[in-house]
Amino acid sequence: MFQILVADSISEEGLAPLISNESIRVIQNKVSEVEDILHEFDALLVRSATIVTEELLSKMKNLQIIARAGVGVDNIDVTAATKQGVVVINAPDGNTLSTAEHTFAMMTSLVRHIPQANISVKSRNWNRTSFVGTELAGKCLGIIGLGRIGTEIAKRAKAFSMTVQVYDPFLTHSKAEDLGVISTSLDDVLSLSDIITVHTPLTKETKDLLSYDNLAKTKKGVYVINCARGGIIDEQALVTYLENGHVAGAALDVFEVEPPLDNRLLEFEQVIVTPHLGASTKEAQLNVASQVAKEIVHFFEGKPVTSSINLPTLSREVFEKIQPYYELANKMGLILSQCMKEAVKEVNITYAGLVTELETTFISKSLLSGFLKSRVASTVNEVNAALIAKERGITFGESYSSSTSSFSNSITVKVIGEKNSFTIQGIYVADYGTRIVMLNGFKIDFNPSGHLLYIQHTDRPGVIGRVGKLLGDIEVNIATMQVGRKEIGGEAIMILSFDAPLQDDTVKTLQKSQDIVSVRKIDL
Ligand SMILES: NC(=O)C1=CN([C@@H]2O[C@H](COP(=O)(O)OP(=O)(O)OC[C@H]3O[C@@H](n4cnc5c(N)ncnc54)[C@H](O)[C@@H]3O)[C@@H](O)[C@H]2O)C=CC1
Ligand SMILES: O=C(O)C(=O)COP(=O)(O)O
Numbered sequence: 001m002f003q004i005l006v007a008d009s010i011s012e013e014g015l016a017p018l019i020s021n022e023s024i025r026v027i028q029n030k031v032s033e034v035e036d037i038l039h040e041f042d043a044l045l046v047r048s049a050t051i052v053t054e055e056l057l058s059k060m061k062n063l064q065i066i067a068r069a070g071v072g073v074d075n076i077d078v079t080a081a082t083k084q085g086v087v088v089i090n091a092p093d094g095n096t097l098s099t100a101e102h103t104f105a106m107m108t109s110l111v112r113h114i115p116q117a118n119i120s121v122k123s124r125n126w127n128r129t130s131f132v133g134t135e136l137a138g139k140c141l142g143i144i145g146l147g148r149i150g151t152e153i154a155k156r157a158k159a160f161s162m163t164v165q166v167y168d169p170f171l172t173h174s175k176a177e178d179l180g181v182i183s184t185s186l187d188d189v190l191s192l193s194d195i196i197t198v199h200t201p202l203t204k205e206t207k208d209l210l211s212y213d214n215l216a217k218t219k220k221g222v223y224v225i226n227c228a229r230g231g232i233i234d235e236q237a238l239v240t241y242l243e244n245g246h247v248a249g250a251a252l253d254v255f256e257v258e259p260p261l262d263n264r265l266l267e268f269e270q271v272i273v274t275p276h277l278g279a280s281t282k283e284a285q286l287n288v289a290s291q292v293a294k295e296i297v298h299f300f301e302g303k304p305v306t307s308s309i310n311l312p313t314l315s316r317e318v319f320e321k322i323q324p325y326y327e328l329a330n331k332m333g334l335i336l337s338q339c340m341k342e343a344v345k346e347v348n349i350t351y352a353g354l355v356t357e358l359e360t361t362f363i364s365k366s367l368l369s370g371f372l373k374s375r376v377a378s379t380v381n382e383v384n385a386a387l388i389a390k391e392r393g394i395t396f397g398e399s400y401s402s403s404t405s406s407f408s409n410s411i412t413v414k415v416i417g418e419k420n421s422f423t424i425q426g427i428y429v430a431d432y433g434t435r436i437v438m439l440n441g442f443k444i445d446f447n448p449s450g451h452l453l454y455i456q457h458t459d460r461p462g463v464i465g466r467v468g469k470l471l472g473d474i475e476v477n478i479a480t481m482q483v484g485r486k487e488i489g490g491e492a493i494m495i496l497s498f499d500a501p502l503q504d505d506t507v508k509t510l511q512k513s514q515d516i517v518s519v520r521k522i523d524l
Contacts, residue, residue, distance in 0.1 A: 002023060003027065003041050004296065005041040007046050008047040010028075011288075014291075014293055017294050018296060021297055023300070027041075038060050041063060042063065042300075043065045045069060046076070048258075052066060065299050067088075067295065069091055069285075071091070073088060073309060088308070089295050094288035095285075095287065096148040099284075100153050100156065101281075103227040104153065106225055106251035111133050111195070111223060134194075136160045140162065142167070142195065143189075144199065145200030158180055164179075164180075165192055167186045169341060170375040172418065173418055190217040191217050196218065197224075197227070198225070200229075201228075202230075205374060206229075208234040223248055223250065224247060225252075226251075226252050239264045249271065253275075253278050255276075291307070309380070322363055325358065326362065328428055331448040332370065332413055333372075333373075334522070336370075336424060338521065342420065346396075346397065347397070347415050348398075348414045349398050351400050351401070352403060355410070356409075365385045368396060411425070412424070413425075425437050425439075436448050440456075442484035444482050444493065444495055451499070451523055452498070453495070453520070455493060455510065456491065456493050457493070457494065459489050460489070466513055471496075471510075478496050482495040504521075
């Protein structure tokens, strides 16, 4: 008998496949109420309220699967779960429409002051002049993050006769064209929009995306909306811009700390709030609960699960053989993603030599998951990488080359974007390890790990010295340095490694230095 702990409030009807299954026992309780029997559960089902920490996982010795009845898995320590061999699944599209509709409800409420007017009338006032609103038709909506939810918002905004400006670095031109939206830079979205709504995952890149500096670039009188994740808008910065009147109002469904008991934003009349209700409809809850319930049944029946976001399903023996290539490919994907900052149409992988005898599909998926990791809300892994790439219009090709090179095996990847392309080649040699031996046609040789800088420059006397001095002046210690060039005086590259991550300001300063063409920070 498999025991499942349902720790958050989840649709009973959606749970039917579990409740009716004779080999499954469902217990609906908060974690704190079953502390002494946590070790007995085989599965844990949660929404966003239960925080699944490493400590909790260590108490759940029998746990095999965690199911998130929703999208965001930021309340689950997926790394700890993976380490513990626990599969994590989610329901990526069951609540898309409800969240988009809630965002739209927040937008209309915000610009027509509906919550404030409601309170006023119920307090027996009849004050029509204080609640004069703003029409949506003809206004510009800025959407940051055009994934599943952002896309549904865009369609609805078009129906309301709004113009839509979008910032999503991973959005292809054709998708934007199909939707009739303008795909542009973050700065354009900030400066041109009357209303800005965020729909990205909360990641290193999107934390405080609407910062002091970025809010300063917005129109005076702008409205902002966050129905994605607390922390994408810097709450302190928002307080400042509400206080000085630059931001006319905000609609917030999510907060950095939930519930937001001690949050200054709640004190503003022009801020309207809901308690993380985006996905709270009967339909969305039924969808997400039944999606994960069916997946859990499959999992216990030994069938493959389709929405796993962490573990691959390979035998240990096969995995051990491909592991070095699998890790190399993942690093190559991460390097490509950090060097190629634009929408990508194609990822082509070519294997040569001994590696072609292995299960390369799995290696390719590892590469793809490294490449997509920072671009989507839910964690990407080998199980879901190809599907996510397809959804995002990225064609993914794999081929074998018989051409002989100086390496006994190699993986070469070409990523083609709308304007540029980028090529990388990596090798694995037993007892030597994994190396990157080519970047964009430049021969090089470095270990893909740690904190790196990729600098493209002109091969002129003094460039390397200038970079060294610039970093030395700000006390940044270079651990290793590699240079590569195609011809004397032509284009050249440097790969520098450091003991700690570099500050973004350092990258900006280097970028301005003489003879430097481009600088990319790579964290692996
Ligand atoms: N309030 C609520 O109850 C709910 C909130 N959510 C949250 O909404 C957010 C969006 O969810 P989905 O649309 O389902 O995810 P998605 O993965 O379909 O879309 C996310 C989009 O953000 C884009 N993106 C990633 N990094 C970016 C960056 N630095 N700048 C601009 N765009 C970037 C990606 O390219 C992608 O298109 C997530 O944070 C999710 O957790 C989801 C459901 C309910
Ligand atoms: O699916 C998501 O990412 C959500 O934020 C929904 O959260 P909830 O399941 O309503 O606690």
